[in-house]
Amino acid sequence: MALSGIQIYKLLPQTNCKECGYPTCLAFAMKLAAKQAELSACPYVSEESKKQLAESAAPPIRLVTLKGRDSEVKAGNEVCLFRHEKTFYNKPGLFIRLQASDPDLVQKVRQAADYKVTYVGIDFTVDGFAIQADGDLGAAVKAVRSVTGRPLILMGDPASLPAGLEACSGETPMIYTADASNWEAFADLAIKYKAALAIKGTSLEEIADLTQKIQAKGVEDLVLDLGGKNLGDWLALSTQVRRLALKNFRPLGYPVIALTGGGEKAPLTATQAIAKYAGFVVLDTFSPELLYALLVLRENIYTDPQKPIQVQPGIYEINKPTAESPVLVTTNFSITYFAVANEVEGSGLPAWLVVCDAEGMSVLTAWAAGKFDAERIAKSVKGFDVASKVSHKRLVLPGHVAVLSGELEEELPDWEIKVGPREAVDLPAYMKQVLA
Amino acid sequence: MPIEIPKDKWPGSVQTVTLGATAAEGGTRTKTVTVGGQTSMPFMHFETPAPNPPAVAIEIKSQRPEDWSPLLAEVWGESMNDPAQWATKAQEAGADLLVLALTLNDTPESAAAAAKAVLSASGLPLIVFGPGQVEKDNELLVAVAEATKGEKIGLGICEDKNYRTIVATALANGHLVTARAPMDVNLSKQLNILITDMGLPLDRILMDPTTGALGYGMEYGYSVMERLRLAALQGDRMTQLPMIVTVGFEAWKAKEAKVGEGVPAAWGDWKRRAIHWETITAMALIEAGADILVLRHPESVALIKAAIAELIPA
Numbered sequence: 001m002a003l004s005g006i007q008i009y010k011l012l013p014q015t016n017c018k019e020c021g022y023p024t025c026l027a028f029a030m031k032l033a034a035k036q037a038e039l040s041a042c043p044y045v046s047e048e049s050k051k052q053l054a055e056s057a058a059p060p061i062r063l064v065t066l067k068g069r070d071s072e073v074k075a076g077n078e079v080c081l082f083r084h085e086k087t088f089y090n091k092p093g094l095f096i097r098l099q100a101s102d103p104d105l106v107q108k109v110r111q112a113a114d115y116k117v118t119y120v121g122i123d124f125t126v127d128g129f130a131i132q133a134d135g136d137l138g139a140a141v142k143a144v145r146s147v148t149g150r151p152l153i154l155m156g157d158p159a160s161l162p163a164g165l166e167a168c169s170g171e172t173p174m175i176y177t178a179d180a181s182n183w184e185a186f187a188d189l190a191i192k193y194k195a196a197l198a199i200k201g202t203s204l205e206e207i208a209d210l211t212q213k214i215q216a217k218g219v220e221d222l223v224l225d226l227g228g229k230n231l232g233d234w235l236a237l238s239t240q241v242r243r244l245a246l247k248n249f250r251p252l253g254y255p256v257i258a259l260t261g262g263g264e265k266a267p268l269t270a271t272q273a274i275a276k277y278a279g280f281v282v283l284d285t286f287s288p289e290l291l292y293a294l295l296v297l298r299e300n301i302y303t304d305p306q307k308p309i310q311v312q313p314g315i316y317e318i319n320k321p322t323a324e325s326p327v328l329v330t331t332n333f334s335i336t337y338f339a340v341a342n343e344v345e346g347s348g349l350p351a352w353l354v355v356c357d358a359e360g361m362s363v364l365t366a367w368a369a370g371k372f373d374a375e376r377i378a379k380s381v382k383g384f385d386v387a388s389k390v391s392h393k394r395l396v397l398p399g400h401v402a403v404l405s406g407e408l409e410e411e412l413p414d415w416e417i418k419v420g421p422r423e424a425v426d427l428p429a430y431m432k433q434v435l436a
Numbered sequence: 437m438p439i440e441i442p443k444d445k446w447p448g449s450v451q452t453v454t455l456g457a458t459a460a461e462g463g464t465r466t467k468t469v470t471v472g473g474q475t476s477m478p479f480m481h482f483e484t485p486a487p488n489p490p491a492v493a494i495e496i497k498s499q500r501p502e503d504w505s506p507l508l509a510e511v512w513g514e515s516m517n518d519p520a521q522w523a524t525k526a527q528e529a530g531a532d533l534l535v536l537a538l539t540l541n542d543t544p545e546s547a548a549a550a551a552k553a554v555l556s557a558s559g560l561p562l563i564v565f566g567p568g569q570v571e572k573d574n575e576l577l578v579a580v581a582e583a584t585k586g587e588k589i590g591l592g593i594c595e596d597k598n599y600r601t602i603v604a605t606a607l608a609n610g611h612l613v614t615a616r617a618p619m620d621v622n623l624s625k626q627l628n629i630l631i632t633d634m635g636l637p638l639d640r641i642l643m644d645p646t647t648g649a650l651g652y653g654m655e656y657g658y659s660v661m662e663r664l665r666l667a668a669l670q671g672d673r674m675t676q677l678p679m680i681v682t683v684g685f686e687a688w689k690a691k692e693a694k695v696g697e698g699v700p701a702a703w704g705d706w707k708r709r710a711i712h713w714e715t716i717t718a719m720a721l722i723e724a725g726a727d728i729l730v731l732r733h734p735e736s737v738a739l740i741k742a743a744i745a746e747l748i749p750a
Contacts, residue, residue, distance in 0.1 A: 082662050082663075082666070083655070083658075083659055083662075084659040084662060084663055115702065116702060117700065117702035117703070118700070118702075119651065204439055204441075205438065205439050208437045208439060209437050212437065230746040231743055231746040231747050232479055232481065232746055232748065232749060235479050235723075235747065236479070236480065236481065236482050239480065240441050240482070243441075243442045244439065244441075244442060247442060249439075252439075264739060265739075265742070265743070267715060267716060267719075267739075268715060268716070268719045268739065268740075268743045271715075271716045271719040271720055271723075272719065272723060275658075275719075275720050275723045275724075276723060287704060287708070288702055288703065288704030288705075289703060289704030289705045289709035289712055290704070290708070290712055291704075292692075292702060292703055292704060292709070293650060293692075293709065293712040293713060293716050294716070296650055296651040297650055297654075297716055297720065300650065300651065301655060301658070301720070303655055305655070305659055333653075335651065335652055335653055339652070339691075343691075346698060362648075362653055364618060365618060365619055365653070365656070368618040368620070369620075423689060425689075425691050425694060425695070
């Protein structure tokens, strides 16, 4: 694992020359350990020390970047088993698999490439395409490239792949998959075309042997297909690989690719892959409802637990409110804010939305944690000068915190406090029936 | 290259909890459900033998719910008017146990009658949830607990504001409780301490860590569950309870599942999206350690049961 500040200090010249910009070598070592400084700032460090430090600084899971013409997808660089320990960093790329022989190839690519969906104000799209070389791969890649420049995974054997690789030269695609019988030919292709290489084996031992051999040949960007005969098997393998990698077992320190297959089971296979450490997920069919669900899942799992996604507290205008429009109150947790804002917007009714600083928590969670109480709401109402925007003095509280209405009346004596619905989805009906 | 697979050795284990009592045990259930018993993180069977698999419950209501998604009304049809019929259909749909959710319109008499009707229609173990309003819950659950004495049903939802009455009636009538705390490891632990302090043994408590649906804060519940399970395995006694999650309730409340009109075209097919919303939330929480999943749609039940079968080696 990474070296401590003291361990790094022992590898430095210990002359306190200050040329790195820090007063002592120890201070510099501490900054290096915290990854807040670069070793290159020290002009005197020995080659031997550089090598040792570079090895310890290398991430336990290699960062593999697939580059298309217009975008790229990164996997690897993860540092933990459970997201609460730190966070998961590089969201697994979601790829759609297509057949080179498919007469509707262009149409299918266009449909998936055009797909865009919005969740809590973030736009999501498909990350890339996997093309199976069951026909003219060169022509298929050209056809795909006529529609989209997103990263590619080319699937086939060493004989069929070069045509496809020629057609996307200058990019960094992934080629899939080498095994013990053909790895040399695959490695040659990966070197020649600067591609990342996916490999598979019948056991972790076999996979580790392969990565060692392929790495010795000069291919660094490897991706592991763990196989696994069912969900339980795959979960065990993926967990074992993550654990070994985090213990700095280099032969398995690479991102994992999961092929979900088709059929009814695919959504759950993909769910497990996203939750449990896959770096690339390949779906067999393009289905908007499934993609949306998986993209939201990926966003949820990869949200930094220390930094819940928040919106800026303040007073938000929805559908051009006037002095007569109602005033609704909610918290600054992104999901809460967007749920409420989308409903009100969708209703076509104008409203003022007071977003209180509840430290990025939802209504109920914030209330339970004492971050969304009468005092805080009153402070927001006064702080954002809500009274100056409206001619009435009526405030609508979320139904989940109906219990706060009494206290809030004390905090805001001139205001009438109304209790709204518990769920955002019921707001339009409430606004039409109760507030109209 | 030989590889030594890193295996975790934990000092603690999850409490085993059984719902339902057969005739021999003083009840009338034809089947009981046992959950818990884990000695490693979910499905790490290369470390320790597989424990009890997660169980799937189907949620039914004492009175026809007016606010449920039309997709659910379509699939359950007329049976939604009658808890006994609904229970029979839920059993046919593959439920391991049933959850009967009472409503604010229930009286103690109607609640007790609904629970008894469900128990005579189906031999599956039962959990009964109040409508979620402290006083009403107490009133209804006491009546239900007394009318079903000895059946070892689960009574919920037991929260810090109302646990006393529910725990007392569980103690008096041989039932279990489900203890819900709002997505917080310490609050869960605290509530379990309060409940056991009243004399209810740990093998009669299920813990509901509270969860959000996919897209609605699921990740909070997910991480709280992983942390609770890690604490349990580390030996923290008051976190060693099996976890129950109300996935159906949460997922079908989400706009993505509930409604089919006035939503973005990119959301795709409504029915399949709704099933994805329920099953993907459930699957993620299974990975985080859920022991009982309360679902609503029979197709979700079939998919999740198939997934559980794959996670537990034959």
